[in-house]
Each structure stands twice: as C-alpha cells, then as structure tokens.
Amino acid sequence: MRYSKKSIELHRQARGKIEIRSKVSLKTKEDMSLAYTPGVAAVCMEIARDKQNSYILTNRGSQVAIVSDGTAILGLGDLGPEAAMPVMEGKSIIFKEFAGIDAIPLCINSTDIDDIVKFCKLIEPSFAGINLEDISSPRCFEILEQLEKELSIPVFHDDQDGTAIVTLAAVINACRVTGRELGDLHVVVNGAGAAGIAIARLLIHAQVKEVVLVDTQGSLYDGRQGMNPIKQEIAERSNKLKHNGDLQSALEGADVFVGVSVGNIVTEEMVAGMNPSPFIFAMANPTPEIMPEAAFRAGACIVGTGRSDMANQVNNALVFPGLFKGLLQTGIKKITPEMKIAVADAIAGSIVPTADNLMPTTFDKQVVDNIVKALSGMASK
Amino acid sequence: MRYSKKSIELHRQARGKIEIRSKVSLKTKEDMSLAYTPGVAAVCMEIARDKQNSYILTNRGSQVAIVSDGTAILGLGDLGPEAAMPVMEGKSIIFKEFAGIDAIPLCINSTDIDDIVKFCKLIEPSFAGINLEDISSPRCFEILEQLEKELSIPVFHDDQDGTAIVTLAAVINACRVTGRELGDLHVVVNGAGAAGIAIARLLIHAQVKEVVLVDTQGSLYDGRQGMNPIKQEIAERSNKLKHNGDLQSALEGADVFVGVSVGNIVTEEMVAGMNPSPFIFAMANPTPEIMPEAAFRAGACIVGTGRSDMANQVNNALVFPGLFKGLLQTGIKKITPEMKIAVADAIAGSIVPTADNLMPTTFDKQVVDNIVKALSGMASK
Numbered sequence: 001m002r003y004s005k006k007s008i009e010l011h012r013q014a015r016g017k018i019e020i021r022s023k024v025s026l027k028t029k030e031d032m033s034l035a036y037t038p039g040v041a042a043v044c045m046e047i048a049r050d051k052q053n054s055y056i057l058t059n060r061g062s063q064v065a066i067v068s069d070g071t072a073i074l075g076l077g078d079l080g081p082e083a084a085m086p087v088m089e090g091k092s093i094i095f096k097e098f099a100g101i102d103a104i105p106l107c108i109n110s111t112d113i114d115d116i117v118k119f120c121k122l123i124e125p126s127f128a129g130i131n132l133e134d135i136s137s138p139r140c141f142e143i144l145e146q147l148e149k150e151l152s153i154p155v156f157h158d159d160q161d162g163t164a165i166v167t168l169a170a171v172i173n174a175c176r177v178t179g180r181e182l183g184d185l186h187v188v189v190n191g192a193g194a195a196g197i198a199i200a201r202l203l204i205h206a207q208v209k210e211v212v213l214v215d216t217q218g219s220l221y222d223g224r225q226g227m228n229p230i231k232q233e234i235a236e237r238s239n240k241l242k243h244n245g246d247l248q249s250a251l252e253g254a255d256v257f258v259g260v261s262v263g264n265i266v267t268e269e270m271v272a273g274m275n276p277s278p279f280i281f282a283m284a285n286p287t288p289e290i291m292p293e294a295a296f297r298a299g300a301c302i303v304g305t306g307r308s309d310m311a312n313q314v315n316n317a318l319v320f321p322g323l324f325k326g327l328l329q330t331g332i333k334k335i336t337p338e339m340k341i342a343v344a345d346a347i348a349g350s351i352v353p354t355a356d357n358l359m360p361t362t363f364d365k366q367v368v369d370n371i372v373k374a375l376s377g378m379a380s381k
Numbered sequence: 382m383r384y385s386k387k388s389i390e391l392h393r394q395a396r397g398k399i400e401i402r403s404k405v406s407l408k409t410k411e412d413m414s415l416a417y418t419p420g421v422a423a424v425c426m427e428i429a430r431d432k433q434n435s436y437i438l439t440n441r442g443s444q445v446a447i448v449s450d451g452t453a454i455l456g457l458g459d460l461g462p463e464a465a466m467p468v469m470e471g472k473s474i475i476f477k478e479f480a481g482i483d484a485i486p487l488c489i490n491s492t493d494i495d496d497i498v499k500f501c502k503l504i505e506p507s508f509a510g511i512n513l514e515d516i517s518s519p520r521c522f523e524i525l526e527q528l529e530k531e532l533s534i535p536v537f538h539d540d541q542d543g544t545a546i547v548t549l550a551a552v553i554n555a556c557r558v559t560g561r562e563l564g565d566l567h568v569v570v571n572g573a574g575a576a577g578i579a580i581a582r583l584l585i586h587a588q589v590k591e592v593v594l595v596d597t598q599g600s601l602y603d604g605r606q607g608m609n610p611i612k613q614e615i616a617e618r619s620n621k622l623k624h625n626g627d628l629q630s631a632l633e634g635a636d637v638f639v640g641v642s643v644g645n646i647v648t649e650e651m652v653a654g655m656n657p658s659p660f661i662f663a664m665a666n667p668t669p670e671i672m673p674e675a676a677f678r679a680g681a682c683i684v685g686t687g688r689s690d691m692a693n694q695v696n697n698a699l700v701f702p703g704l705f706k707g708l709l710q711t712g713i714k715k716i717t718p719e720m721k722i723a724v725a726d727a728i729a730g731s732i733v734p735t736a737d738n739l740m741p742t743t744f745d746k747q748v749v750d751n752i753v754k755a756l757s758g759m760a761s762k
Contacts, residue, residue: 108503
C-alpha cells in the first residue's frame with residue numbers, strides 16, 4: 001500500500017497519536033491546592049451531592065470511551081486488542097479535531113459478550129457516551145442491544161450505524177443528482193456483517209422500495225435455513241419477492257449496489273445486468289468490490305468507494321464526530337432510526353452534490369454543525 | 382475550607398482538568414490517510430506481528446490507567462465513582478506535568494474485588510501500567526496482590542505504597558537532621574487502613590527497631606482476637622513486646638508518631654509521654670492528628686503533616702510521577718520492597734533537609750530524575 005511505510009514511520013516518531021493535556025495551570029503551590037488537595041475535596045462533595053455535577057466539574061461532559069475488542073479491525077479481521085489501538089487513536093484525534101470531543105481508546109482483552117457489556121457498565125460513571133468499534137458480527141448486535149437497555153449514557157456502534165448513516169446519505173445525494181426517489185429504489189446490499197445488517201435495517205426504515213441483503217450463501221429470504229436471529233429478522237423484513245439466488249442474479253433488476261464485503265467480487269457483466277444507470281457503492285477496503293472505471297464502463301451513473309484516494313468516498317468519519325457532539329449537547333440517550341435518518345439528511349444536505357462530488361469532506365466543519373442542528377431538532381420534539 | 386469556593390469555580394470554568402490532544406497533524410487528506418485509513422492498517426499489522434510494538438507505535442508506552450471505585454476518596458470516605466473523578470483528574474495532570482505520563486482516570490461502578498481485578502485485566506492491552514487509587518481497605522490488599530500475580534504490566538496502589546514510601550523518606554530525613562539511625566527508632570503508626578498497613582510493612586522492611594500499629598481498638602499484637610488476615614500478618618511481624626493498650630500507652634517510650642487516621646486525637650500530654658525529642662508526622666487530612674504548634678510545645682523536634690499550607694508536607698505526589706516514569710523506562714514489572722526503599726532514599730536525597738524544610742517540593746524536577754535513576758539501578762542488577 002502506498003501509505004504503509006510513511007504511516008508506520010509517522011506513528012513511530014510520534015509514539016502514537018494521542019496525549020493527555022492539562023486544562024489548568026499547575027505551576028505554583030496555589031495551583032496545586034486548587035487543582036488537587038485540599039481544594040479538590042469540595043469539588044468531590046459537590047458531585048457526591050448530585051452526580052450530574054460530574055458533567056460540569058470534570059471532563060466527563062465531553063468524554064467518550066472508544067471500546068473495542070479488536071475482532072474486526074478495518075477489513076483486516078481479528079488482530080487482537082493491542083493491534084486495534086492505532087485505529088482507535090485515529091478515531092480519537094478525529095473526534096477531537098472535528099467535534100472537540102475527548103475520546104479515550106480502550107481496547108480490551110476479551111471477546112465475550114458478557115465481559116464487554118460488563119466492562120461498559122463499569123466505566124459508565126467516567127464517560128458521557130460509549131462508541132463501540134470494530135467488534136465482529138453477530139456479537140456486536142447483542143452487545144449494543146444490551147447496552148442500550150442497561151446504560152443511561154448513549155451507546156453507538158460505529159461499524160453498524162456510522163456506516164449505515166453515511167451510506168444512506170450517499171444514496172440520498174445520488175438520488176438528488178439523478179432526480180430519483182428513495183421510494184423507487186431496489187437496493188442490493190452485499191455483506192451481512194455489522195455494516196450490511198445495519199445498512200439494510202436503515203434503508204428499510206427509510207422506505208426504500210426493495211432491499212435485498214446478500215451473504216456468501218446468496219440472498220437472505222424468509223424461509224432460508226440456518227440463519228442467525230439477526231439475519232432471520234432482516235430476511236423477514238426485506239426481500240419481498242423472496243429472491244433466493246446468488247449475488248449476480250440478485251443484482252438483475254436492481255438500481256443500487258451497496259458493497260460492504262470483499263474486493264473484486266462484482267464484475268462488469270453483473271453491473272450491466274442491473275437496471276439502467278445504477279448507483280454503485282463499492283465500499284470494501286482497501287480493494288472495492290469493483291473498481292470505479294469498470295463500474296462506469298458497465299453503465300453505472302454514480303460510483304462511490306470507501307477510499308480516500310478515489311472520488312466519492314463514503315466514510316463514517318463524516319458521522320461519529322457530529323453525532324456524538326449532538327448527543328452530548330442534547331442529552332439524547334437513545335439513537336432512534338428517525339435520528340439516524342435525520343443525521344443522514346444533514347450530511348447529505350451539507351453539499352450541493354454532483355455525480356463526481358457526491359459527499360462533503362470530513363474537513364468541512366459545516367457537517368458537524370448540521371448534524372448537531374438536526375439532533376437538536378429531534379431532541380426538542 | 383479556604384480553597385473550596387475557588388476550586389469549585391476553577392473546575393466549573395475549565396469543565397474539569399484534562400483533555401485529549403493529537404500528537405500528529407490532521408489538516409489535510411494526506412494527514413488523514415497516514416493517521417487513519419488506509420495507512421493505519423499497516424501499523425495495526427506491525428502490532429499484530431509483535432504486540433510489543435504497541436509500546437512504540439501507539440501511546441501505550443507512556444499511558445497509565447488510574448483506576449478507582451471511589452470508596453476511599455481523600456479523607457472523605459465512600460462518595461462513589463463520579464465523585465472520585467476530580468481527584469483522579471488531579472493525579473492525571475500531576476503525572477503529565479512532572480513525569481510526562483498520560484494517565485487516564487477510570488472511575489468504575491463496582492466495589493466488588495473480582496470486578497475490579499477483572500476490569501484491570503480487561504484494560505491491560507491499552508496501558509503500560511495501572512495506578513490504583515482511593516480503594517478502601519482491606520479490599521485494596523487483595524486486589525493489588527491478585528493483580529501483581531495476574532498482570533504483566535506493573536500495578537501500584539498509591540494509597541498504600543505511595544504513602545509508605547513518602548513517609549519513609551520523611552523519617553529518613555528526620556534522622557539525617559537529628560543524627561539518628563532508622564535501626565534505633567521505635568515507631569507508632571496510628572490508623573490501620575491501606576496507608577497504615579503499608580507504612581508498617583515498609584518500616585519493618587527498612588529495619589526500624591520497633592513498629593507498633595494501632596487501630597481504633599488499640600495496638601495490634603499477635604494473639605489479639607478478631608483481626609482480618611492483613612492485620613494479623615502485621616501483628617505477627619511487629620510489636621515484639623506485645624503491647625496491648627491504647628494509643629496513649631503505645632506512645633510511651635516511642636521515638637516517632639506516624640498518623641494516618643483522623644484529626645485531633647493526639648494530645649500534648651501524649652507527645653510529652655514519648656521519648657525525648659520525638660518526630661511527629663500527623664498526616665490526617667484536612668485536620669492533622671495534632672497541630673504542629675501543640676506538638677512542638679510538647680517537645681517534638683520534627684513535625685510534618687499532609688497539608689500543603691504547613692511546613693514539611695509529606696505528600697505522595699512526590700512518589701507516583703517518578704515511580705511510574707521509572708517503571709515505564711526500565712520495564713520493571715513488580716515493585717519490590719527494596720525498590721520502595723530505594724525510591725524513599727531517592728526522594729530524601731533530593732534535598733539537604735533541615736528541621737523545618739524536611740522534604741523536597743513536588744515542583745523540584747530533580748525528584749523525578751532521582752527516582753528514575755534509583756529504579757534504573759535496581760533494574761540493571
């Protein structure tokens with residue numbers, strides 16, 4: 001990869017990407033008496049009197065935990081918690097740069113569902129929210145569901161909902177560019193991991209006409225044997241025509257391909273078999289399901305990938321900074337499907353899209369502001 | 382308290398005391414590709430290949446977790462994890478200011494020994510060391526013991542060993558000022574919580590002539606009924622004369638009083654009953670066991686307290702920054718009693734002491750350097 005050597009060198013020289021800084025002075029005995037003992041005792045008592053004071057008298061109010069077990073790192077798979085850390089530090093500096101949020105990477109030494117849930121419950125008093133990252137499917141669904149029930153701070157699984165929201169934003173803007181409507185689209189999602197499931201769920205909620213989710217066994221349909229409960233749920237709620245073939249046949253007559261699977265598995269022939277002028281979002285990393293040139297040759301009118309060095313990057317870094325900033329500002333505890341759609345709309349609305357400039361960049365501060373505004377609107381309802 | 386209002390105001394304005402900062406630039410698409418995807422994938426693989434690389438390619442190498450359950454906050458007792466946070470943030474900025482260490486406060490929602498041990502095992506991959514704080518006695522002993530066995534990163538309980546080390550440093554310098562020897566001293570330690578137990582253990586190891594540990598029931602002696610196993614251990618190893626009376630009678634004939642108990646429980650009469658020219662370390666916070674003026678009136682020749690606004694502050698902030706810097710630099714995994722004595726010697730040796738200027742200040746950078754040097758010497762043996 002083009003960036004590999006340079007990236008390793010950057011990390012080695014900086015010794016990682018994050019550090020702690022003090023927000024107060026600590027140069028005199030007086031500083032010490034105010035920031036630490038004896039003065040700090042009064043601050044502790046203020047919080048003991050009312051725990052909500054921890055949000056204003058400590059950094060908790062802008063503090064988020066990034067929790068990962070390292071089982072689904074980027075497209076690399078299960079590399080363990082130590083190896084997940086560079087990704088989490090990357091998320092942390094994105095959180096800080098774009099939303100002013102202090103996100104603490106916590107990569108943990110267990111892949112057990114109960115352990116991860118327990119861990120998040122233990123750290124709740126120190127944080128205003130939890131961002132789950134790179135936890136493999138299907139464990140991630142049960143973990144998120146349990147945490148949403150048991151915690152009183154918001155929990156977000158970026159690989160599920162971050163990807164789903166930014167994908168919906170891309171589809172919305174593809175519609176704007178081409179004058180189509182979500183309600184007319186037949187979408188095939190390939191890959192039934194955390195991202196694929198969440199994308200399917202959100203597209204269904206957004207009233208897309210038809211959603212078909214495809215895994216390595218072919219389309220998910222109601223009645224297919226041997227599916228886990230999460231796939232079963234999607235099968236029941238999607239694929240109204242009960243398509244039961246492979247990806248190639250699933251694509252026949254589809255308007256949109258969304259790939260969150262592996263590189264090079266979509267051919268020009270398969271794209272040519274879709275409805276005229278399809279949207280192709282080939283988001284496998286680092287190699288897309290089909291390269292943009294090939295997709296265009298086969299008739300695609302809009303193509304996006306997950307890569308920063310190609311046009312129309314569909315990147316969940318557009319989602320999580322603004323989303324958490326909004327949650328922290330509004331006090332929203334549970335992220336509903338309506339909120340996810342509002343966030344997708346906010347991202348999509350941050351740019352006047354064209355076919356080769358579909359999405360805003362992460363450097364556009366407007367994106368975070370628009371997401372916060374959208375969530376504020378939801379909170380006040 | 383004099384500092385209360387000002388301290389609350391400082392915390393409110395700054396919204397706590399710590400924040401995350403990025404150590405790398407994140408202003409361009411190229412920055413993003415190196416610090417995050419796609420470049421970061423190569424960094425993850427370097428660590429997956431050899432986990433030790435996490436110490437140089439992420440911030441782990443200078444990252445310490447401050448873990449507390451909030452059960453023994455300062456002298457305030459069990460106020461819960463949220464209320465512990467201001468103290469932990471205070472430790473964090475002291476760690477950074479004096480040792481360049483990034484310490485992350487993690488105040489957790491359980492007081493169960495197994496939960497706390499499990500929690501520390503879970504976070505091990507993200508940190509180079511763990512600093513336990515304000516966990517009440519006697520649970521703190523079992524937690525530390527289990528963690529020392531089960532973790533491969535160093536663990537330190539500041540309330541035990543930080544206090545013990547700085548107390549030993551104070552006693553050493555009191556000896557230097559007065560021309561006495563540790564081996565001639567009869568020391569009474571009042572208070573058998575985390576600090577008192579650890580102080581007694583370390584003084585015994587430092588070959589002090591006689592140590593008597595006193596709790597609210599009187600002296601601990603071999604044969605006393607109803608003691609927990611930790612107190613039993615100290616009883617067997619100290620108090621050779623099997624003194625079995627109260628604090629007042631324990632002090633008769635003692636050379637040193639060390640108080641880690643509660644305010645105003647030592648009278649002038651009790652000090653007058655000690656051997657001539659005793660050392661009095663009355664470290665209860667915020668009110669000492671006896672005020673310095675009273676102790677001097679009763680014949681004390683050296684007096685120290687825990688307070689920053691009195692002479693001779695005996696403060697464990699002199700210990701933990703340098704100690705962790707030394708552990709991280711040397712790779713020492715387990716802190717032995719010999720190391721604790723070496724650290725106490727290093728602190729004591731950082732100043733030419735006088736009766737009213739016994740201890741170096743936390744602002745003296747020499748202290749951290751001397752501790753690191755002392756530990757480097759131990760590691761190379």
